[in-house]
Amino acid sequence: MLAATDSLDRLKEELGVALGADYVIDSEAVRAQHSMGESFHKAGLPDVVVHPGSTEDVVAVVQLCRAYRVPLVPFGAGTSLEGHVVPLQGGVSLDTSRLNRIVRLSVEDLDVQVESGVTRKQLDARLRPEGVFFPVDPGADATIGGMVATGASGTTTVRYGAMRENVLSLTVVTPEGEVVRTRSRARKSSAGYDLTHLFIGSEGTLGVITDATLRIYPSPEAISAAVCSFTSLDAAVRVVIETIQLGIPVARIELLDDVQMDAVNRRSALGYPVAHTLKTSCGASAVNLLYFVSFRAVDVPRFMLGRDIGKIVRSLTFRVIDFGWRGAYSRHKKIHFCLHGHTKASWDHELDTQILGGFLFFVNSVTCRFYYTFFNFP
Numbered sequence: 296m297l298a299a300t301d302s303l304d305r306l307k308e309e310l311g312v313a314l315g316a317d318y319v320i321d322s323e324a325v326r327a328q329h330s331m332g333e334s335f336h337k338a339g340l341p342d343v344v345v346h347p348g349s350t351e352d353v354v355a356v357v358q359l360c361r362a363y364r365v366p367l368v369p370f371g372a373g374t375s376l377e378g379h380v381v382p383l384q385g386g387v388s389l390d391t392s393r394l395n396r397i398v399r400l401s402v403e404d405l406d407v408q409v410e411s412g413v414t415r416k417q418l419d420a421r422l423r424p425e426g427v428f429f430p431v432d433p434g435a436d437a438t439i440g441g442m443v444a445t446g447a448s449g450t451t452t453v454r455y456g457a458m459r460e461n462v463l464s465l466t467v468v469t470p471e472g473e474v475v476r477t478r479s480r481a482r483k484s485s486a487g488y489d490l491t492h493l494f495i496g497s498e499g500t501l502g503v504i505t506d507a508t509l510r511i512y513p514s515p516e517a518i519s520a521a522v523c524s525f526t527s528l529d530a531a532v533r534v535v536i537e538t539i540q541l542g543i544p545v546a547r548i549e550l551l552d553d554v555q556m557d558a559v560n561r562r563s564a565l566g567y568p569v570a571h572t573l574k575t576s577c578g579a580s581a582v583n584l585l586y587f588v589s590f591r592a593v594d595v596p597r598f599m600l601g602r603d604i605g606k607i608v609r610s611l612t613f614r615v616i617d618f619g620w621r622g623a624y625s626r627h628k629k630i631h632f633c634l635h636g637h638t639k640a641s642w643d644h645e646l647d648t649q650i651l652g653g654f655l656f657f658v659n660s661v662t663c664r665f666y667y668t669f670f671n672f673p
């Protein structure tokens with residue numbers, strides 16, 4: 296928190312001159328909106344929220360914060376779960392929602408340049424009609440800047456990688472107020488330091504990302520999906536590991552335990568068996584359609600055969616781009632729905648695949664079951 300009220304007033308005044316008074320807000324409600332995001336951590340109010348509309352605006356904000364020695368926290372959509380956006384020391388919350396332009400789309404080169412406040416769904420709506428898509432999907436409608444800053448991943452990471460694999464270059468305003476372009480659009484270049492990857496996962500601590508050039512992909516012409524339930528968590532985990540080891544080209548694969556399946560069924564009025572379940576999909580272009588069909592018809596049943604499968608509920612459906620991955624979104628929404636208003640915790644794990652099944656069994660039996668059962672479905 297700023298020590299002297301008069302210097303805080305002066306800072307707000309100067310911010311108003313730089314950005315326009317409408318884009319410098321210190322109302323209680325807006326400050327509260329920027330005090331915690333989706334995390335369970337204790338909130339912390341910023342002194343003021345600013346809405347810059349360009350890289351130049353961001354430079355002005357950074358320089359003023361520097362001059363007044365005030366902390367600055369970038370704020371995307373506030374969907375991060377680990378307290379990233381909490382302004383622990385007050386100061387300025389820099390909301391990127393006005394940095395929302397899709398600057399350049401090149402379907403030929405398979406890349407797109409966007410400002411950092413563009414959201415995942417906004418980008419998807421622009422790309423889909425062009426027959427291309429950006430694959431990283433953390434479920435929430437996060438901003439691209441926030442996704443870069445947290446190194447986001449999602450259900451398609453098994454096939455397309457996370458943000459780390461899909462960002463070509465960034466424009467960043469450093470804490471000194473300098474504008475850095477991390478590299479050109481060229482795919483092949485070994486010149487200079489790899490600054491792009493330094494900023495991916497930097498969680499707002501190394502600078503404010505103002506735009507990003509992203510890798511995009513042709514939309515698959517056909518998608519096949521399977522939903523398989525298992526009698527044990529361990530069997531489901533083994534199937535995931537072996538699917539990857541065998542190089543079976545799944546586009547998505549996601550594990551939901553029996554408790555989560557129950558939640559998904561209730562939330563979205565679905566009728567899946569309440570059991571440990573793998574949802575997986577596989578996409579293909581016209582060129583490898585033949586291979587794709589043979590995968591669908593032969594490999595999956597052969598591969599699954601003999602595994603500890605309770606039931607293949609909805610298997611090997613073959614459609615033309617209409618599988619909405621409804622269950623997965625249901626899972627994201629359901630978890631969100633369940634957690635709201637309750638104490639919640641989230642953390643990332645680094646585990647040896649050998650012990651993954653056992654670990655999930657432990658988490659499933661102790662934490663989730665207690666949580667879902669007692670807090671959400673009395």
Ligand SMILES: Cc1cc2nc3c(=O)[nH]c(=O)nc-3n(C[C@H](O)[C@H](O)[C@H](O)COP(=O)(O)OP(=O)(O)OC[C@H]3O[C@@H](n4cnc5c(N)ncnc54)[C@H](O)[C@@H]3O)c2cc1C
Pocket residue numbers: 332333368369370371372373374375376379380391411412432433434435436437438439440441442443444445446447448449450498499500502503504505627628630631
């Ligand atoms: C229901 C639900 C499901 C989720 N599932 C996943 C998942 O599967 N995988 C996953 O990875 N995440 C997941 N998340 C977490 C979250 O969606 C991601 O962390 C997302 O990338 C955060 O983006 P955001 O725009 O909301 O960023 P914010 O929460 O606003 O900010 C996150 C961090 O990035 C910094 N930041 C934001 N914008 C910028 C910028 N322009 N420049 C510099 N720093 C910036 C902030 O200071 C902060 O440190 C989920 C969240 C929810 C609510």
